[in-house]
Amino acid sequence: MGELMIGLYVFVLATLAGREVITKVPPTLHTPLMSGANAISGIAIVGAIVVAGRAEGTLQTALGIAAVAMAMVNVIGGFLVTDRMLGMFRKR
């Protein structure tokens, strides 16, 4: 089985797992869910580090820096703002 097919299996199964878990998130937490998901989509940082770390020449370097910067906005900004929001959800 090729790497593509393995990837496809993983993708489909992860989508189904995500569906099961996320369907049960209550509407009151939908905004933190979105911003938390935002943060997780910052996982592109993994690819960005690979690309930036072996960049040669101006274009590749610029692409690498931009990719890392954009992904880091999501990672740092996403997790922090989600934490800030969730800190506000209190029961009295």
Place this chain on the structure above:
Amino acid sequence: MNLEILVELTYLLSAILFVVGLKRLQSPATARAGNAIAAFAMLLAILATVVDAEILTWTGILIGVVIGGGVGGLAARFVQMTQMPQMVGIFNGFGGGASALVAVAEFVAAPNVGAGTTGVTILLGTLIGGVTFSGSFIAFAKLQELMTGNPITFPGQNVFSALLLVAVLALGAMTLGLLGDGDPLMLFYAFIAVSLLLGVLLVIPIGGADMPVVISLLNSYSGLAASAAGFVIGNMVLIISGALVGAAGLILTQLMCKGMNRSLANVAFGGFGGTAGIDKAQIGKRPVRTTDAEGAAAEIGYVNSVVIVPGYGLAVAQAQHELRKVGDLLGERGVDVKYAIHPVAGRMPGHMNVLLAEADVSYDKLYDLDEINDDFSKTDAVLIVGANDVVNPAARDPKSLIAGMPILDVDKARRVIVMKRSLSPGFAGIDNDLFYMDNTLMFFGDAKASMSDLVRAVRELA
């Protein structure tokens, strides 16, 4: 154990912790810990990458980390809760942009990639990431009011979009050398340009109250783009995390569509705005009963149960703190106070809940549509703040433009007080029958000023 296996196991642990973290979002009590777990999972993935990747130069990585981390940190610290929709909107764009750039960089490093798996996944990642990037910036501009928040349409728009889609497919085939023998790099740049244009066209026809749908959809795309980038560089944790985000966005998109009883296609290709057959001149011409702060205070201060219905107008006026004071004062008087939140109230899923949480309203007082709709017939008074279409009983009329849209059945309460600037219609562009009903009192004025007056009036009640 050799390093490669350790790295792969770390990625696996990271993927597991993302799922565990998301699972904790199922309750407000555990959600914060869940977010921290997901953040730790991200840290693990980054560490594994740093160990594993052949990093020849650290300069670019460090510059990117400082810029991105700085911007993200400052934005997260200072953004106001009323601005969360545009914040999430632009973060979607950065996520999609980062994934697209990973694919672009892979292509630029080896332009003659050919029509194999790598070539196809690179183009897919570039397309989805590019659409997410430009679409999210338009969504941000609309929500931040840098451009009109209304739908922008022009004649032949759908045909034009369809042609662009064909162009993207053709350019893709040409880039991979399946069609013609042009310079792959130049063709690829054209492919990027058309992808970005597609993103713009996806979002400009969508406006106002439809924004929750498009924000959710772009959220889903940002995940799919990350998955595509994972296929490009052959990294499972990217594929898995991207799939989780894609699923989250898709579920929210479906919920938002359901909240308006419209299909995704109907939202995307314009359903509302086509208000032909509605006599606009007649809107707001029927007589209404009005009240003021003192009158409203008396209606909600001497009863057993009050349900508060917040809408986008509350966010615009930033009156959430005053509203919470009204709720607290009523609570002290022994009134049972609940907050009813429609799924599409505001400009993104859960927008109202976050605003009220910021104002320190206890989350167990927030009820969604299904939980509260049966209670309205037993409710003494309903206070509506800046909501319109989601409480319009016309939705029960099969001939109405909003027929079948799930609404909060506020008209079944004994008394309804509507705080609103004027009788102007909501996003659907139709008159709201609720305003003219016998049990409805209109309390006109700016939500913040009116709410301050109401706080004072309730406080002065005997």
